[in-house]
Amino acid sequence: MSVLISSCLLGIGCRYDGSHSRVEEIIKKAQEMHLIPICPEQLGGLPTPRAPSSIVKGDGKAVVAGHAKVINSLGEDVTGAFMKGARETLKLAKIAGAEKAILKSNSPSCGLNTPYCETDTGYGLGVTAALLLSAGIEVIEIDPEGKVRI
Numbered sequence: 001m002s003v004l005i006s007s008c009l010l011g012i013g014c015r016y017d018g019s020h021s022r023v024e025e026i027i028k029k030a031q032e033m034h035l036i037p038i039c040p041e042q043l044g045g046l047p048t049p050r051a052p053s054s055i056v057k058g059d060g061k062a063v064v065a066g067h068a069k070v071i072n073s074l075g076e077d078v079t080g081a082f083m084k085g086a087r088e089t090l091k092l093a094k095i096a097g098a099e100k101a102i103l104k105s106n107s108p109s110c111g112l113n114t115p116y117c118e119t120d121t122g123y124g125l126g127v128t129a130a131l132l133l134s135a136g137i138e139v140i141e142i143d144p145e146g147k148v149r150i
């Protein structure tokens with residue numbers, strides 16, 4: 001079974017500051033799984049490094065519904081790039097028949113409980129996580145700082 005994975009979890013330097021979030025447990029399992037690395041922010045056309053972004057007036061679910069925007073630290077509206085990255089990621093999932101995605105926590109793209117949004121709880125879905133979930137893809141969130149089980 002093919003599984004999407006946030007590229008930064010594999011050690012690829014695609015984070016906003018050019019760093020990665022490599023998780024050794026995932027690297028050890030990488031040979032046993034058919035992993036499809038994705039970085040929605042790069043797939044959306046954003047450069048690396050890039051200004052970090054937050055979702056305003058909602059979370060990723062609201063962005064997908066057209067009710068919220070993604071704004072970077074320079075004040076630029078990058079909603080279009082975030083949505084393009086989410087759609088391209090979903091396209092890859094469909095091409096590969098992937099029904100599961102292992103995504104990095106906290107990200108406004110990949111997180112399931114990102115703090116980089118505006119909700120009543122202070123946490124919400126990232127844009128790509130929201131689009132994948134709406135398409136019926138299971139999303140597992142990995143916190144590189146926490147205990148990892150995959």
Ligand code: SF4
Nearest residue numbers: 006008015039107110
């Ligand atoms: S969390 Fe997602 S969008 Fe951010 S660098 Fe990793 S793969 Fe790219």
